[in-house]
Amino acid sequence: MSWSTMPVSRRGLVDTAINGEGCTDQVILNQWYPLAAIVELRPGISYQTVLLEVEVGFGVTLNGELIAWRLDCVVIPAGNPLPAENFTDKLLVQSAYGYLWTSLSAEPKELFSIPETNEPDRRSINVATIGIATSAPRAVENFLDMGHFPFVHAGVLGAEPHTEVFDYNVEIKDGEIIATGCKFPQPQAAPSSVGAIVTDYIYRVPHPYCVLLYKSGGFDESRLDVIGLFIQPISQERIRASMFYSCVDNISSDTALRRFQLGIFSQDKPILENQVPKRLPLSTTAETPIRADKSSITYRRWLSDLGVTYGVISAN
Amino acid sequence: MALSQPTENICSMTTQELTQNDPISNWYPVANADDLPFRHTFHGKLLGQEIVIWRADDGNVNIWVNRCLHRGVRLSRGLNNGAELQCQYHGWRYANRTGGCTYIPAHPVDSPAQHLSCKTFPAIQSHGIIWSGISPEGVPPKLSFLDGLTPLNLRSLPAKAPADSVNEHLSKYMFHPDNQTDGEGSSLVTTKAYDNYFQITATVANSTSTLALFAQPVDEQSTIIRGVIGVPHNSQNVLTVLRYHNNLMCKLRDVIEADFELKSKISNTFAAVSNPRSATRNIANNSGSVSFLKVRVARKWSTAKDVVGLELLPIGNQQLPTFLPGAHIDVFLPNGITRQYSLTNGPGELDKYRIGVKLEQVSSGGSKYIHETLSEGSIIEISTPRNNFPLRRDSTRTVLIAGGIGATPLLAMAQVLEKQKLNYELHYFAQSDEHLAFPEILNSLGNNCIRHFGLSVEETLAKVRESLGEHNSSENLYVCGPGPMLEATRNIAADLGWPDESIHFEYFKNSKIVSFESSFEIELARSALTLNVPAGKTVLQILRDNGIAMPSSCEQGACGTCIVKVLAGQPDHQDVYLNDSEKKRGDKMLTCISRALSNKITLDI
Structure with a gap:
């Protein structure tokens, strides 16, 4: 069979890619993006997706090798067997934090590190990968935000009337945004927590479309849970977001951990899909920032300084 | 086909063409009145602009740009508590009538900036329809054919076609007054075209029926068809009439959509309002700049011994500015004296301001003038509300301690806490029952209002101590009253371990001796x-x-x-x-x- 001559079916997902103008931001093209959790892939079978409006095929071979390629170069319809032999025009791939990552660039920026994942007694899982009709920056900003806890995650990550967001520190260090000293009273901070506690948070934005948080309240008080949101931008206004969870908890089942985080995820999704406009406005006068939004103000300015125009409305 | 091809027994005539007004200045129907049930929020769209429509408990219909000022979340997903609309994302609250932001929960101590106000659009309800427009002129159409009849709103029907194309077809709508015969059987159908709607009458022998049809321009490619028909009062026929027209309308919609070839040309009007860049600018630009306004004394009454209540109404179509609970206004009296009075209004109550004025024993002409000279109907000047006594809404318990006329700012606070079902007590100290101002507001607070009468100084302080109790975190005290009582309450609270930042007070006078000697x-x-x-x-x-x-x-x-x-x-x-x-x-x-x-x-x- 000749793989390269077969037409690709244009499904809804792909239509977005065809209509858009594509991404021209070098800083965005030069990043690594997660396509799927590796454990969720059937070896030997091809998958199809869209990254930055480019159709991409990917999979894990029967030998356990990860591959990804541009569908406009090599056409293997989704669900078909992956070819045994190597083919040219492959995209760079890597396995990190349980995901298959790829880049449209031949020389991508090095992927950020999460040193905690090297601890032997930690469990790291993919909570879920979910499609959201919004831009990647809107999703990152939502993840960075504490003020919505008592309203969107009422009874879990926050509860009225405790709505105040106390001052915290934000800085840009070694090319990433770090917010420290964040505190919020939470009724149920983690699956293993009993009763309400004031939870400490640290946020990291090491990648324009990836964000991590470290929080206390887990099983071992001296060590922090790590939760990540890793985004695959399909187009400027559509994403697939993978939620990564790494914790020290030897009691809760994977299912219990997933159910807890997925519950939170599903509360954010309708909010994100009802933000207008979907692209993040970078002008300081477009929306109304308050002191509590320090990290989002920094994030918006950081995107501006990086020259990101994809998924945002530029300031000028 | 009957709907587009008049047959022999139908005489269709159009008395005039729809005038091509600038769509910005037209009134359009944007919802039916019954789309707004109790405490609902309704999502609409007009000329490319998304709007949220909600009715407050006072009956006022609000139409605003459908975005929270903070992070752009649709307010149509928010909560309508009858007085304010709360965004679902961060709980920002916006007042009925003005759209002014009244509370930002992330910063409970700060008053939101006065210019923070949702952009509002005019709203008028008539004939069971809610009318609005971008900046409409004049008034919505008066449908005199409905006089003496009950207006019945047809089911609103979205169509994938621009309003111009829809209007072409609406003008040819055919029906029969018997509510069963297909359009073809009618004997006479007369269509009158007005500025932005059609009035169509079908007549057979002695039987006649009239309806009005409107095209609500949603955006460049879609329209909502709305209609209203008159039926006799207590008609048993309502469902038959609705089904009959719904059936014909659905057929008409098929024709409209088939007929319409998607025009790629986008009119400038739509581009202007639906441009994503302009979508991010929705702060009303008319508020916050007014610092003084003229109001009419609409009502003056005795609300307690030596206390008169005043209701101040705006003049003409002006909207009173948003206030926060605890706010006061300056009142500039015609005799040249300026006095500050707290607003006693409840949340979202912005059709009037209400203040209470106590006749001071030694009045230098302020309260005496109001009591003796100022009459209903007078026009006076006031300042916009000053929000210097902000109320935290993140307390697990709020204690309000009021002495005499000092109750007024606390009444506004109590009404907010009551509305939000937060835990609070209002302790009102007065000489007797007849000294309690605004008893109707106190009654609305139920058991949360605790009245204390005729206590001596020692008894009052003992009661204050008992009411406060020891301080737990997230508890706040607001106190307003005569200077000595205020000082004593602050001392008691401090003695009981209430930290400074949990004690909030407002003096109306500085009774301390002030020196201006230094240079x-x-x-x-x-x-x-x-x-x-x-x-x-x-x-x-x-x-x-x-x-x-x-x-x-x-x-x-x-x-x-x-x-x-x-x-x-x-x-x-x-x-x-x-x-x-x-x-x-x-x-x-x-x-x-x-x-x-x-x-x-x-x-x-």
Whole structure:
């Protein structure tokens, strides 16, 4: 069979890619993006997706090798067997934090590190990968935000009337945004927590479309849970977001951990899909920032300084 | 086909063409009145602009740009509590009528900036329809054919076609007054075209039926068809009529959609309002700039012994500005005297301002004038509300302690806490039942309002101590009343372990002895100016003498309007506005009364 001559079916997902103008931001093209959790892939079978409006095929071979390629170069319809032999025009791939990552660039920026994942007694899982009709920056900003806890995650990550967001520190260090000293009273901070506690948070934005948080309240008080949101931008206004969870908890089942985080995820999704406009406005006068939004103000300015125009409305 | 091809027994005539008005200046139907049930929010769209439509408990219909000012979440997903609309994302609250932001939960102590206001559109309800427009002129159509009949709204029907194409077809709508025969059987159908709707009458022998059809332009490619028909009062026929027209309308929609070839050309009108860039600018630009307004004394009545209530209504179509609970206004009396009075309004109550004025024993002409001379119907000038006594809404328990007429700002607070079902108590100390102001508001608070009558000073203080109890975290005290009671309450609270930042108070007067003896220099950091303040002059006066605009209100160190940041030097506070820890920090001062202990003080001006 000749793989390269077969037409690709244009499904809804792909239509977005065809209509858009594509991404021209070098800083965005030069990043690594997660396509799927590796454990969720059937070896030997091809998958199809869209990254930055480019159709991409990917999979894990029967030998356990990860591959990804541009569908406009090599056409293997989704669900078909992956070819045994190597083919040219492959995209760079890597396995990190349980995901298959790829880049449209031949020389991508090095992927950020999460040193905690090297601890032997930690469990790291993919909570879920979910499609959201919004831009990647809107999703990152939502993840960075504490003020919505008592309203969107009422009874879990926050509860009225405790709505105040106390001052915290934000800085840009070694090319990433770090917010420290964040505190919020939470009724149920983690699956293993009993009763309400004031939870400490640290946020990291090491990648324009990836964000991590470290929080206390887990099983071992001296060590922090790590939760990540890793985004695959399909187009400027559509994403697939993978939620990564790494914790020290030897009691809760994977299912219990997933159910807890997925519950939170599903509360954010309708909010994100009802933000207008979907692209993040970078002008300081477009929306109304308050002191509590320090990290989002920094994030918006950081995107501006990086020259990101994809998924945002530029300031000028 | 019957709908587009008139048959022999149908005489269709159009008396005039739809005039091509600028769509911006038209009134359009945007919802049916029954789309707005109790405490609902309705999502609409007009000319490419998404709108949220909600009815407050006072009956007022609000139509706003459908975005929270903070992070752009659709307000149609928010909560309507009958007085305010709350965004689902961060709980920002916006007042009925003005769309002004009244509360930002992430910062419970801060008053939202006065210019923070959703962009509002006009709303008028008539004939069971809610009308609006971008900036409509005149009034919505008067449908006189409905006189003596019950208006019945047809099911609103979305169509994938621009309003112009829809209108072409609506003008040819055919029906029969018997509510069963297909359009073809009608004998006479007369269509009259008005500015933006059609009035169509079908007549057979003695039977006649009239309806009006409207095209609501949603955006460049879609329209909602709306209609209203008159039926006799108590008609048993309502469902038959609705089904009959629904059936015909659905057929008409098929014709409209088939007929319409998607025009790629987008009119400039739509581009202007639906452009994503302009979608992010939705702050009303008309509020916040007014600092004085004229109002009419609509009602003056005795609400308690020696206390009159005044209801102040805006003049003409003006909208009163948003206020926060605890806010006061300056009242400029015709005799040249200015006095401050707290608003007693409940949340979202913005059709009028309500104040209470006590006749002072030794009145220098303010309260005496209001009691004796000011009459209903008088026009007076007031300032926009000053929100210097903000209410936290994140307390697990709020204690409000009111002495006499000092109850007024606390009444506004109590109504907010009551509406939000937060845990609070209002302790109202008065000489007797007949000294309680605004009993109707107190009654609405139920058991949360605790009345104390005729207590001696010692008994009052003992009661205050008992009501406060020990302080737990997230508990707040608000107290307003005569100076001595206020001082005593603050001392009791401090004694019981209530921290300074949990004790909030408002003086109406500064009864302390104030000295203007010292002289010193002020350095204005941002203006690069150094000025001398001689004995007998205030910082405020010197600033104004040098052309620096500075807001002020009471000018006796009580209201906090003229506050500035102190960057260096030690202030001599003399005010009653700042609490003890704020005074100790020395990073703020009131320019009307505070002076300097050091030779020089640097201000952030």
